[in-house]
Amino acid sequence: MGQPIAEQALLALEPLAGEWAVEAKGPDGQAWPGEGRATFEWYKSKAHLVQRTMIDVPGAPDSTSIIGCDGANGSYFQLYSDERGVCRIYEMSISTGEWHLQRAGAPFPYLTYRKTSPRS
Numbered sequence: 001m002g003q004p005i006a007e008q009a010l011l012a013l014e015p016l017a018g019e020w021a022v023e024a025k026g027p028d029g030q031a032w033p034g035e036g037r038a039t040f041e042w043y044k045s046k047a048h049l050v051q052r053t054m055i056d057v058p059g060a061p062d063s064t065s066i067i068g069c070d071g072a073n074g075s076y077f078q079l080y081s082d083e084r085g086v087c088r089i090y091e092m093s094i095s096t097g098e099w100h101l102q103r104a105g106a107p108f109p110y111l112t113y114r115k116t117s118p119r120s
Helices: 004-011
Strands: 018-022 036-042 049-055 063-069 076-082 087-095 098-102 110-114
Antiparallel strands (some): 018 036, 063 076
């Protein structure tokens, strides 16, 4: 049984696929020293995007996330986990040039990622 809403929503994630440079910032908006990278790869079913993030900043955890959508309405979710054992669920939206993650509660109630170019 086809799910045209899911198919359309998953196609909107395609620009994330690949490897990206990551800049970490503290709550004050200042960039932390060091660098990081994130890779986004389609899971073999093509129904989920797997994000792996590695940050070369002392104390910053590496993480793995699964990104998918609700096939009934096209809303997005990210299941996040990191090497500290932290697990979170983010609501997500994606539009031209911006990727938004939001969750209820501290420490990061709202995150915005601006898409630049993939890492070469």
